[in-house]
Each structure stands twice: as C-alpha cells, then as structure tokens.
Amino acid sequence: MTRSFREKLIRKAFFGFAAVSIIFLLLIILFLFREALPTFQFVSIGRFIFGMEWYPTYEPPEFGIWPLIVGSLVVTSFSTLIAVPLGVLSAIYISEIAPPAVKEILKPAIELLAGLPSVVLGFFGMVVLAPWLQDTFDLPTGLNIVNASIMLAVMAIPTISSISEDALYSVPREFKEASYALGATRHETIVKVIVPAALSGISTAVILGMARAIGETMVVLMVAGGAAAVPESIFDSVRPMPASIAAEMGEAPFRSNHYHALFATGVVLLVLTLAFNFIADYVSHKFRETGSATL
C-alpha cells in the first residue's frame, strides 16, 4: 500500500462518513413526499391547507388542516413572546453583568434545562400547571394555548439563551474598550454597542428557538388540549400539527387516505421548519456587521 493510495483511501472513507447523514436526510425526505403525495388525489392542496374541518375518519372524511396550522402558529408565537425576553436578557446578564461566581452556576443551570426530557415538561404542564390555571382563572380547561406556550417557552429558553450568549461573547473586546474610553457607562455600552453588534446572532437564536417550538411534539400532545378548531381566545384548546400526527398515526390504517393525509401534514410542518431555518440564515447574513465585528 503506497502512501498516496492510503491518503486517497482515507479521504474517500471520510467523504463516505460525511455523505451518510446527507443520504439519510434525502431518503427521509423522499419517503415523506412519496407517502404524502397520494393525499392530493382525494383532496386539493387548497382544501387541504385552508379547509376548516379535520374529520379524517368520518364518512365522508374531511381533510382540512387549517385549524392545526393555526394551532401550531399560535402556540409558537406565544411561546416566543415569553421565551425571547427571558432567553436574551438572561444571556446578556450571564455574558456582560454577572460576577464569575454567579455565571458559573447560572450557565450550566440553563444548559441543564435543555436536557429536561419533553415528556417530563409535558407531565408537569398536565399535572401542575393545568389545574392551577383552571382554578386561578376559573376556566373550563387548563389544557390550552397558555399552558402549551409556557411549556414550549421553557424548552426554547436554553436554545435562545446559549446561542445569544455565544453571539454576545464574540463581540470584539475593542468595541467595549472604545465605548468605555468615550465615557459611556456599562448600561450604555450594553444597549448601544454590544447588543447591536450581536444582533444577527441573537436573531438567529430567536428563530432557531421558534423552530424548536414548532416541531416539538410531546409537550403539545400532552398540554395543548387537542381541539381541532381555530381558537377564539388564548384559553381555548388547540391541536398543533405534531400532536395530531403523533396521536393519530398509531391507529390510521396503513396506506389509507388518513395515513397519507398525516404524512402531508408532516410535509407542511417540514416546510414551515425549513422556512424558519432559511429566515435565520438570511437574517444572520443581512444584519452581519462588517469589519472586526463580523460574527
């Protein structure tokens, strides 16, 4: 075995390993579309996406997933409203303000939050938060948008916080020093120099947090209530797409219309998640600072 042949072999082998994940991804997407496409032989794309009724096993069945899409978007938006201030502000505190001792406790604690299994969070939402919400606000049910949004926010906070913190940390030292040299206070430096310089990284963090929330299944299956209707108030139950897929796939007859429609719902979910990722990519390029602030 010559040295150059060995070099070549190693290169090929590593290329093979790298290619495996792409092949898996392609195969999964291929499979998803293959199982989803037959849906549009029995329902038009317009009626599927904008249809108001989801009665997949009724005679005649209705395959409209608009209430499910709205459910997904509503819980994702509300969870973002809760998670962004908490995630970003905690990142600013950890990276800029906290004394080292506090930082050493806080940082791993937030990262530990990311390690909580979603089923545990869902159980907490179901057993603790739901009865509390119901009693406090005298609601017909505690399994609703508010409950799901809070639990999803808890899941998104670690993502948002740790990516934001990386972005803040990579703001060059000269920026801070220049700001202090001009006589700015710490507060002014954070608000007017550091955060704007890290904005693209923070935006990416927020969008990735949202992508995590919209795809999350277990929590919404357990605490969103599962009503397939467009909500009228934030205390109504909803049925986000992942919950619908997880709950129904087990009993949908193999290769039936219902089965294909669930795969088509999966495609819609994939498209939404991809859109979030593209937006994240776009934002991180668009707002990129030039010069030494490049992140």
Place this chain on the structure above:
Amino acid sequence: MGKPGKIFVWIMACILFVAGSAAAAETVIVKGSTTVLPIAQAAAEAFIKKNPQINISLSGGGSGDGVKALIDKTADIANSSREMKKEEIALAKSRGVKPVEHRVAIDAIVPVVHPSNPVQDLTLEQLSLVYQGKISNWKELGGADKRITVISRDTSSGTYEAWSQKVLHNAKVTPRAQLQASNGAIVQTVSRNRYAVGYIGIGYLNPSVKPLKVNGVEASPRTALSGKFPVARPLYMFTDEKPKKAAADFIRFILSPEGRKIIEKTGFVPLK
C-alpha cells in the same frame, strides 16, 4: 488457519448457540388496541407461569397498529377493539394472511365526569348532543352554570369508533372537543377537571372519576352482557388462519374458564 480465522469460528459458534437457544423458547408477539392490552397482559402473566418455555411480547399502539402488524407478519396476534375493515382484510389477503377473528370479551364504554359533578344520569340523546356541541353548559343537564369541556378520543381509536356509532349515530363530534390519545389519558384529564366529561372502557374505571348512568342503567359486567347498558362492544384478537402453535395455545387459554376469570378480574366482561 491463522489467528483471525480462529476468532471467526468462535464468533460463529457463539451466534449459533444464542440463535439455537432463542429458537427453543417460542415467542408470541401480541400487539394492538390499548383497550385489550390489560386483558392480554393479565392473561400473558398467568400463561407464561404455566408455560415457561414460551415468551410473550406485548405492546399497545392501537387497533390499527395491531392489524397493520398482523398484515406485515410482525405480530402473531392483533388485539383490536373493532372488527377488521374491508380494506384491511383485502390488504391482508394480498399479503397472504387470512385473518381469523376471536371474540375474547365485552367492553362497556362508560361516560365519566369529575367526582364533584352533581350530574348522575344522562340519556343517550343528551350525551349525543353534548358531544356534538349542541349542549354546552352543565346547567342544561342539571349541573352548575359552567361550560362543558368535552373530551373525546382521537378519531382513529376503536373506542372512539364504538362511541361514535352507539352514541352519536355517526354525527360529527364538535371540533372544540379535546382529544386524548388513550383511555388512561382521559381518566387523568377528567380526574383533574371539574367541568369535563369523557368516556372510557369499563376496565379503566377508578375512584378518581365518577361513572354516569346511561338511560338510567349503571354500567356493570351484568348490564353489558345482557345488552341493557347501551354502549357495549365486543373485543377481538385476530390471528392468521394458521397461527403458530404457541399463539393458538394462548388464545385457547384466554377463552378457557381460567382465562375468563382473568378477564373478569381486569374489569371486562368475559363471554359465556
């Protein structure tokens, strides 16, 4: 033979040994409806005690899943809380599986509310209107002036199908109904919500929820078997026409007097 060759022979010998001992213990794979699961579980425990050479692998997943597994030949017995659908039978035949139906028990589906709810008894008509969303306040049923939280099973569950036929006469369940994925989840939800109504298999009744009478009849094994309790249905196990010997033995055990006693203990109604 070099060193690697010797190692290879050893590995092969080990594999053969493991494979051989696995074949000696026969495995019966049982899959399907979560309603039938408690019966299969209790029966399997007693059955394995008597036949230690047989393994029984049990899992839930739902009636559709069990039937799917039977058709794919990844299960020997499919538990189901409904009859097989025409399309499923056709698909099975195209794969060379001829499903055989075994009725194992009768299940009564009981409407349940929170123990603090004063409502005792509803007619089928009232239940139907509640589930269609046409009655939406407990006041109309003699309870408190509170909105009813309707809880149903996901639309592909066998329990839902039976409820929809017997109570709703196939009218649509209101889209505002909350959907839960299992009998256990409904008990859990109703026990924590004072304004909720749900329905579960009689085997899942426990003191954390209050069963309602239907048309004045209390749900019990006796009323279910006599047909007086209006929301009852048979439970099935499906096998291939020519099941494995161990699978056939297991079914025979469930239908034996001993099996019937076990079914009774799990809260379902054995067939006479």
